[in-house]
Amino acid sequence: MANKKVKVGIVGLGRQGYQHAENLALRVPNCELIAVCSVVEKEVKEVQEKWGIPYGYADYDEMLENRELEAIFIASPSGFHYEQIEKALEAGFHVFSEKPLGLYLEEAEKVEKAVSRHPDKVFMLGFMRRYDRSYADAKRMIDSGEIGEPVLIRCYGLDPAGKLDSFLKFARDNYSGGLFLDMAIHDLDLARWYLQAEPEEVWAIGGSYARPEFAELGDAETGAAMVRFSGNRIGIFVAGRNCAHGYHIETEIIGTNGTLRIGTVPERNQVMIFNETGAVKKCTGGFLERFEQSYLSEAEEFINCILENRKPSVNVRDGVESTRLGYACKKSFETGKLVRVKS
Ligand code: NAI
Incomplete structure:
Protein backbone atom coordinates (compact mmCIF):
# COMPACT_ATOMS: atom_id res chain seq x y z
CA MET A 1 0.00 0.00 0.00
CA ALA A 2 2.84 2.41 0.88
CA ASN A 3 4.07 2.55 -2.72
CA LYS A 4 0.73 2.22 -4.41
CA LYS A 5 -0.05 5.10 -6.78
CA VAL A 6 -3.55 5.89 -7.99
CA LYS A 7 -3.62 6.29 -11.78
CA VAL A 8 -5.66 9.32 -12.74
CA GLY A 9 -7.05 10.85 -15.94
CA ILE A 10 -8.29 14.44 -16.18
CA VAL A 11 -10.81 16.03 -18.54
CA GLY A 12 -10.63 19.78 -19.11
CA LEU A 13 -7.32 21.63 -19.25
CA GLY A 14 -8.50 25.23 -19.01
CA ARG A 15 -7.97 27.63 -16.10
CA GLN A 16 -9.06 25.18 -13.45
CA GLY A 17 -8.11 21.91 -15.16
CA TYR A 18 -4.54 23.03 -15.81
CA GLN A 19 -4.07 23.82 -12.13
CA HIS A 20 -5.49 20.44 -11.10
CA ALA A 21 -3.38 18.65 -13.72
CA GLU A 22 -0.22 20.34 -12.48
CA ASN A 23 -1.00 19.31 -8.90
CA LEU A 24 -1.83 15.74 -9.90
CA ALA A 25 1.26 15.41 -12.10
CA LEU A 26 3.78 17.05 -9.78
CA ARG A 27 2.58 17.53 -6.23
CA VAL A 28 0.02 15.01 -5.02
CA PRO A 29 1.76 12.05 -3.37
CA ASN A 30 0.66 8.54 -4.33
CA CYS A 31 -0.89 9.79 -7.55
CA GLU A 32 0.14 9.33 -11.16
CA LEU A 33 -1.50 11.47 -13.82
CA ILE A 34 -1.40 9.15 -16.84
CA ALA A 35 -4.12 10.61 -19.11
CA VAL A 36 -5.33 14.06 -20.12
CA CYS A 37 -8.33 14.99 -22.24
CA SER A 38 -9.54 18.20 -23.85
CA VAL A 39 -11.36 19.07 -27.05
CA VAL A 40 -8.50 21.48 -27.74
CA GLU A 41 -5.75 19.15 -28.98
CA LYS A 42 -3.03 21.78 -28.53
CA GLU A 43 -3.73 21.84 -24.78
CA VAL A 44 -3.46 18.05 -24.62
CA LYS A 45 -0.12 17.97 -26.46
CA GLU A 46 1.36 20.80 -24.41
CA VAL A 47 0.52 19.17 -21.09
CA GLN A 48 1.62 15.72 -22.24
CA GLU A 49 5.00 17.06 -23.30
CA LYS A 50 5.46 19.26 -20.25
CA TRP A 51 4.84 16.57 -17.64
CA GLY A 52 5.46 13.38 -19.64
CA ILE A 53 1.85 12.16 -19.60
CA PRO A 54 1.60 8.96 -21.71
CA TYR A 55 -2.04 9.16 -22.87
CA GLY A 56 -3.77 12.12 -24.52
CA TYR A 57 -7.37 12.25 -25.76
CA ALA A 58 -9.67 14.66 -27.58
CA ASP A 59 -12.62 12.40 -26.81
CA TYR A 60 -13.76 11.76 -23.23
CA ASP A 61 -15.44 8.41 -24.01
CA GLU A 62 -12.17 7.15 -25.45
CA MET A 63 -10.32 8.07 -22.27
CA LEU A 64 -12.82 6.04 -20.25
CA GLU A 65 -11.84 2.96 -22.26
CA ASN A 66 -8.31 3.13 -20.82
CA ARG A 67 -8.37 0.29 -18.27
CA GLU A 68 -5.09 1.37 -16.64
CA LEU A 69 -7.01 4.28 -15.11
CA GLU A 70 -8.56 4.12 -11.65
CA ALA A 71 -9.88 7.63 -11.14
CA ILE A 72 -11.20 10.52 -13.24
CA PHE A 73 -10.86 14.20 -12.45
CA ILE A 74 -13.49 16.41 -14.15
CA ALA A 75 -12.65 20.06 -14.87
CA SER A 76 -14.62 20.56 -18.07
CA PRO A 77 -17.26 23.32 -18.42
CA SER A 78 -20.16 22.93 -15.98
CA GLY A 79 -22.70 21.80 -18.60
CA PHE A 80 -20.75 18.55 -19.14
CA HIS A 81 -20.32 17.56 -15.50
CA TYR A 82 -23.40 15.45 -14.80
CA GLU A 83 -23.01 13.32 -17.91
CA GLN A 84 -19.25 12.89 -17.48
CA ILE A 85 -19.63 11.99 -13.79
CA GLU A 86 -22.30 9.40 -14.59
CA LYS A 87 -20.26 7.86 -17.40
CA ALA A 88 -17.10 7.63 -15.30
CA LEU A 89 -18.93 5.98 -12.39
CA GLU A 90 -20.69 3.52 -14.72
CA ALA A 91 -17.30 2.67 -16.23
CA GLY A 92 -16.01 1.77 -12.75
CA PHE A 93 -13.89 4.80 -11.82
CA HIS A 94 -13.58 6.91 -8.69
CA VAL A 95 -14.58 10.48 -9.57
CA PHE A 96 -13.61 13.97 -8.54
CA SER A 97 -15.71 16.70 -10.16
CA GLU A 98 -15.34 20.42 -10.13
CA LYS A 99 -18.43 22.24 -8.91
CA PRO A 100 -21.29 22.34 -9.83
CA LEU A 101 -22.75 18.84 -10.17
CA GLY A 102 -24.83 20.13 -13.07
CA LEU A 103 -26.33 23.30 -14.41
CA TYR A 104 -29.87 22.35 -13.41
CA LEU A 105 -31.23 20.85 -10.22
CA GLU A 106 -32.47 17.81 -12.16
CA GLU A 107 -28.89 17.15 -13.33
CA ALA A 108 -27.58 17.38 -9.79
CA GLU A 109 -30.24 14.92 -8.63
CA LYS A 110 -29.29 12.53 -11.44
CA VAL A 111 -25.68 12.61 -10.22
CA GLU A 112 -26.85 11.85 -6.69
CA LYS A 113 -28.63 8.74 -7.97
CA ALA A 114 -25.58 7.67 -9.98
CA VAL A 115 -23.33 8.08 -6.92
CA SER A 116 -25.72 6.02 -4.79
CA ARG A 117 -25.61 3.22 -7.40
CA HIS A 118 -21.83 2.99 -6.84
CA PRO A 119 -21.25 2.95 -3.07
CA ASP A 120 -17.85 1.30 -3.54
CA LYS A 121 -16.53 4.31 -5.47
CA VAL A 122 -15.16 7.53 -4.03
CA PHE A 123 -17.03 10.57 -5.30
CA MET A 124 -15.83 14.03 -4.35
CA LEU A 125 -17.03 17.49 -5.33
CA GLY A 126 -14.67 20.46 -5.64
CA PHE A 127 -15.88 22.59 -2.74
CA MET A 128 -12.25 23.45 -2.10
CA ARG A 129 -12.89 26.11 0.50
CA PHE A 291 -7.06 28.99 -3.06
CA GLU A 292 -3.78 27.48 -4.32
CA GLN A 293 -3.34 25.44 -1.12
CA SER A 294 -6.98 24.29 -1.09
CA TYR A 295 -6.84 22.90 -4.63
CA LEU A 296 -3.82 20.83 -3.68
CA SER A 297 -5.29 19.70 -0.34
CA GLU A 298 -8.61 18.61 -1.88
CA ALA A 299 -6.78 16.54 -4.52
CA GLU A 300 -4.66 14.92 -1.80
CA GLU A 301 -7.81 14.10 0.14
CA PHE A 302 -9.42 12.50 -2.94
CA ILE A 303 -6.38 10.28 -3.53
CA ASN A 304 -6.10 9.39 0.16
CA CYS A 305 -9.79 8.45 0.30
CA ILE A 306 -9.24 6.01 -2.58
CA LEU A 307 -6.14 4.49 -0.97
CA GLU A 308 -7.66 4.29 2.50
CA ASN A 309 -11.07 3.11 1.28
CA ARG A 310 -13.02 5.92 2.95
CA LYS A 311 -15.31 8.75 1.82
CA PRO A 312 -14.56 12.50 1.85
CA SER A 313 -16.59 14.68 4.23
CA VAL A 314 -17.94 16.73 1.33
CA ASN A 315 -20.48 14.57 -0.44
CA VAL A 316 -22.90 14.55 -3.34
CA ARG A 317 -25.78 15.74 -1.12
CA ASP A 318 -23.80 18.92 -0.40
CA GLY A 319 -23.70 19.49 -4.14
CA VAL A 320 -27.44 18.92 -4.56
CA GLU A 321 -28.49 21.10 -1.61
P1 NAI B 1 -12.23 26.71 -19.15
O1 NAI B 1 -13.18 27.13 -20.22
O2 NAI B 1 -11.04 27.55 -18.87
O3 NAI B 1 -11.70 25.23 -19.48
C1 NAI B 1 -12.54 24.20 -19.92
C2 NAI B 1 -11.69 23.06 -20.46
O4 NAI B 1 -12.52 21.97 -20.84
C3 NAI B 1 -10.88 23.43 -21.71
O5 NAI B 1 -9.66 22.74 -21.66
C4 NAI B 1 -11.74 22.88 -22.83
O6 NAI B 1 -11.01 22.62 -23.99
C5 NAI B 1 -12.24 21.59 -22.19
N1 NAI B 1 -13.48 21.05 -22.77
C6 NAI B 1 -14.60 21.74 -23.13
N2 NAI B 1 -15.54 20.87 -23.55
C7 NAI B 1 -15.01 19.63 -23.45
C8 NAI B 1 -15.49 18.31 -23.73
N3 NAI B 1 -16.72 18.12 -24.19
N4 NAI B 1 -14.66 17.27 -23.53
C9 NAI B 1 -13.42 17.47 -23.07
N5 NAI B 1 -12.91 18.69 -22.77
C10 NAI B 1 -13.70 19.74 -22.95
O7 NAI B 1 -13.12 26.54 -17.84
P2 NAI B 1 -12.66 26.70 -16.31
O8 NAI B 1 -12.75 28.10 -15.91
O9 NAI B 1 -11.39 25.96 -16.13
O10 NAI B 1 -13.86 25.94 -15.56
C11 NAI B 1 -13.98 24.55 -15.59
C12 NAI B 1 -14.88 24.11 -14.45
O11 NAI B 1 -14.27 24.44 -13.22
C13 NAI B 1 -16.25 24.79 -14.45
O12 NAI B 1 -17.23 23.83 -14.17
C14 NAI B 1 -16.19 25.79 -13.31
O13 NAI B 1 -17.45 25.93 -12.65
C15 NAI B 1 -15.17 25.16 -12.39
N6 NAI B 1 -14.40 26.15 -11.64
C16 NAI B 1 -14.23 25.96 -10.30
C17 NAI B 1 -13.53 26.87 -9.55
C18 NAI B 1 -13.33 26.64 -8.10
O14 NAI B 1 -12.83 27.53 -7.43
N7 NAI B 1 -13.65 25.49 -7.55
C19 NAI B 1 -12.95 28.08 -10.16
C20 NAI B 1 -13.14 28.14 -11.59
C21 NAI B 1 -13.84 27.22 -12.30
Missing part, protein backbone atom coordinates in the same frame (compact mmCIF):
# COMPACT_ATOMS: atom_id res chain seq x y z
CA ARG A 130 -13.58 23.36 3.02
CA TYR A 131 -9.91 22.36 2.56
CA ASP A 132 -8.53 25.89 2.92
CA ARG A 133 -6.53 26.12 6.16
CA SER A 134 -8.40 29.21 7.42
CA TYR A 135 -11.87 27.88 6.59
CA ALA A 136 -11.03 24.48 8.09
CA ASP A 137 -9.72 26.16 11.25
CA ALA A 138 -12.91 28.20 11.57
CA LYS A 139 -14.93 24.98 11.27
CA ARG A 140 -12.90 23.38 14.09
CA MET A 141 -13.48 26.45 16.28
CA ILE A 142 -17.24 26.45 15.63
CA ASP A 143 -17.54 22.72 16.27
CA SER A 144 -15.65 23.02 19.55
CA GLY A 145 -18.05 25.75 20.70
CA GLU A 146 -15.56 28.65 20.70
CA ILE A 147 -18.15 31.17 19.45
CA GLY A 148 -21.15 29.53 21.08
CA GLU A 149 -24.07 28.76 18.78
CA PRO A 150 -23.46 30.07 15.25
CA VAL A 151 -26.51 32.17 14.33
CA LEU A 152 -25.55 34.29 11.35
CA ILE A 153 -23.22 33.93 8.38
CA ARG A 154 -22.29 36.80 6.09
CA CYS A 155 -20.41 36.00 2.89
CA TYR A 156 -18.80 38.14 0.20
CA GLY A 157 -17.84 36.50 -3.09
CA LEU A 158 -16.51 39.18 -5.39
CA ASP A 159 -14.69 38.66 -8.68
CA PRO A 160 -12.18 41.22 -9.92
CA ALA A 161 -13.46 43.99 -12.21
CA GLY A 162 -10.52 43.21 -14.50
CA LYS A 163 -12.23 39.94 -15.49
CA LEU A 164 -15.55 41.60 -16.41
CA ASP A 165 -14.95 41.68 -20.16
CA SER A 166 -13.80 38.08 -20.43
CA PHE A 167 -16.73 36.95 -18.27
CA LEU A 168 -19.27 38.80 -20.43
CA LYS A 169 -17.73 37.31 -23.58
CA PHE A 170 -18.01 33.82 -22.02
CA ALA A 171 -21.55 34.41 -20.72
CA ARG A 172 -22.89 35.50 -24.12
CA ASP A 173 -22.22 32.02 -25.54
CA ASN A 174 -22.46 29.83 -22.44
CA TYR A 175 -25.04 29.36 -19.72
CA SER A 176 -23.20 29.41 -16.40
CA GLY A 177 -26.25 29.35 -14.13
CA GLY A 178 -26.01 33.06 -13.33
CA LEU A 179 -24.49 34.97 -10.42
CA PHE A 180 -26.00 33.01 -7.53
CA LEU A 181 -25.42 29.52 -8.91
CA ASP A 182 -22.06 30.10 -10.51
CA MET A 183 -20.44 32.39 -7.95
CA ALA A 184 -22.29 32.17 -4.64
CA ILE A 185 -22.42 28.36 -4.64
CA HIS A 186 -19.25 28.04 -2.51
CA ASP A 187 -20.75 30.43 0.06
CA LEU A 188 -24.07 28.59 0.07
CA ASP A 189 -22.17 25.39 0.80
CA LEU A 190 -20.15 27.03 3.59
CA ALA A 191 -23.34 28.32 5.21
CA ARG A 192 -24.84 24.82 5.44
CA TRP A 193 -21.50 23.47 6.69
CA TYR A 194 -20.93 26.07 9.38
CA LEU A 195 -24.51 26.53 10.55
CA GLN A 196 -25.38 22.83 10.29
CA ALA A 197 -28.77 23.99 9.07
CA GLU A 198 -30.82 23.76 5.88
CA PRO A 199 -32.23 26.74 3.97
CA GLU A 200 -35.98 27.41 4.28
CA GLU A 201 -36.65 30.67 2.46
CA VAL A 202 -34.77 33.26 0.45
CA TRP A 203 -35.15 36.77 -0.88
CA ALA A 204 -32.60 37.83 -3.49
CA ILE A 205 -32.09 41.08 -5.34
CA GLY A 206 -29.49 42.37 -7.74
CA GLY A 207 -28.83 44.44 -10.82
CA SER A 208 -26.51 45.75 -13.53
CA TYR A 209 -24.68 48.88 -12.51
CA ALA A 210 -21.36 49.36 -14.28
CA ARG A 211 -22.30 47.15 -17.26
CA PRO A 212 -25.86 46.97 -18.65
CA GLU A 213 -24.96 43.78 -20.53
CA PHE A 214 -25.72 41.75 -17.39
CA ALA A 215 -29.37 42.84 -17.52
CA GLU A 216 -29.51 41.92 -21.22
CA LEU A 217 -28.34 38.42 -20.24
CA GLY A 218 -30.98 38.22 -17.49
CA ASP A 219 -28.17 38.05 -14.94
CA ALA A 220 -26.94 40.33 -12.15
CA GLU A 221 -23.58 42.04 -11.96
CA THR A 222 -23.92 42.46 -8.20
CA GLY A 223 -26.53 40.73 -6.08
CA ALA A 224 -27.47 39.91 -2.51
CA ALA A 225 -29.54 37.14 -0.98
CA MET A 226 -30.92 36.88 2.52
CA VAL A 227 -31.70 33.34 3.61
CA ARG A 228 -33.54 31.99 6.62
CA PHE A 229 -32.09 28.64 7.65
CA SER A 230 -33.64 26.04 9.93
CA GLY A 231 -33.51 26.99 13.61
CA ASN A 232 -34.03 30.64 12.52
CA ARG A 233 -30.35 30.91 11.50
CA ILE A 234 -29.53 33.78 9.13
CA GLY A 235 -27.47 33.89 5.93
CA ILE A 236 -26.48 37.05 4.06
CA PHE A 237 -24.76 36.50 0.73
CA VAL A 238 -23.22 39.21 -1.45
CA ALA A 239 -21.92 38.22 -4.87
CA GLY A 240 -20.47 40.44 -7.53
CA ARG A 241 -18.36 40.54 -10.65
CA ASN A 242 -17.09 44.10 -10.46
CA CYS A 243 -14.72 44.31 -7.51
CA ALA A 244 -12.27 47.15 -8.15
CA HIS A 245 -9.59 46.03 -5.68
CA GLY A 246 -9.33 42.40 -6.84
CA TYR A 247 -10.70 39.02 -5.74
CA HIS A 248 -12.43 39.41 -2.40
CA ILE A 249 -13.71 36.35 -0.57
CA GLU A 250 -14.77 37.16 2.96
CA THR A 251 -16.83 35.23 5.48
CA GLU A 252 -18.12 36.18 8.90
CA ILE A 253 -19.81 33.81 11.33
CA ILE A 254 -21.53 35.41 14.30
CA GLY A 255 -22.17 33.17 17.28
CA THR A 256 -23.83 33.64 20.65
CA ASN A 257 -20.37 33.99 22.30
CA GLY A 258 -18.16 35.45 19.61
CA THR A 259 -17.52 36.11 15.95
CA LEU A 260 -15.13 34.68 13.38
CA ARG A 261 -13.98 36.51 10.29
CA ILE A 262 -12.04 34.96 7.43
CA GLY A 263 -10.40 37.04 4.72
CA THR A 264 -11.64 40.45 5.88
CA VAL A 265 -8.74 42.10 4.06
CA PRO A 266 -8.05 39.93 1.00
CA GLU A 267 -4.35 40.66 1.18
CA ARG A 268 -1.95 39.03 -1.25
CA ASN A 269 0.88 38.65 1.27
CA GLN A 270 2.59 40.39 4.22
CA VAL A 271 3.96 43.31 2.22
CA MET A 272 2.65 46.83 2.81
CA ILE A 273 3.78 49.81 0.80
CA PHE A 274 3.80 53.25 2.39
CA ASN A 275 3.58 55.95 -0.26
CA GLU A 276 1.66 59.06 -1.32
CA THR A 277 -1.63 57.08 -1.33
CA GLY A 278 -1.15 55.85 2.24
CA ALA A 279 -0.29 52.42 3.71
CA VAL A 280 -1.31 49.99 1.00
CA LYS A 281 -1.57 46.20 0.88
CA LYS A 282 -2.07 44.52 -2.49
CA CYS A 283 -5.11 42.22 -2.81
CA THR A 284 -5.37 38.73 -4.29
CA GLY A 285 -6.04 38.81 -8.00
CA GLY A 286 -8.04 35.60 -8.46
CA PHE A 287 -9.15 32.20 -7.23
CA LEU A 288 -6.06 30.30 -8.36
CA GLU A 289 -3.90 32.54 -6.19
CA ARG A 290 -6.22 32.68 -3.16
CA SER A 322 -26.28 24.03 -2.57
CA THR A 323 -27.65 23.83 -6.12
CA ARG A 324 -31.21 23.78 -4.74
CA LEU A 325 -30.50 26.93 -2.73
CA GLY A 326 -28.71 28.56 -5.68
CA TYR A 327 -31.82 27.98 -7.80
CA ALA A 328 -34.08 29.42 -5.11
CA CYS A 329 -31.86 32.56 -5.03
CA LYS A 330 -32.05 32.78 -8.83
CA LYS A 331 -35.84 32.41 -8.79
CA SER A 332 -36.24 35.06 -6.12
CA PHE A 333 -33.97 37.46 -8.04
CA GLU A 334 -35.94 36.85 -11.25
CA THR A 335 -39.43 37.13 -9.73
CA GLY A 336 -38.77 39.64 -6.96
CA LYS A 337 -40.56 37.31 -4.56
CA LEU A 338 -39.69 35.51 -1.34
CA VAL A 339 -39.06 31.88 -2.33
CA ARG A 340 -39.52 28.80 -0.16
CA VAL A 341 -36.71 26.27 -0.58
CA LYS A 342 -38.24 22.85 -1.10
CA SER A 343 -36.19 19.74 -0.42
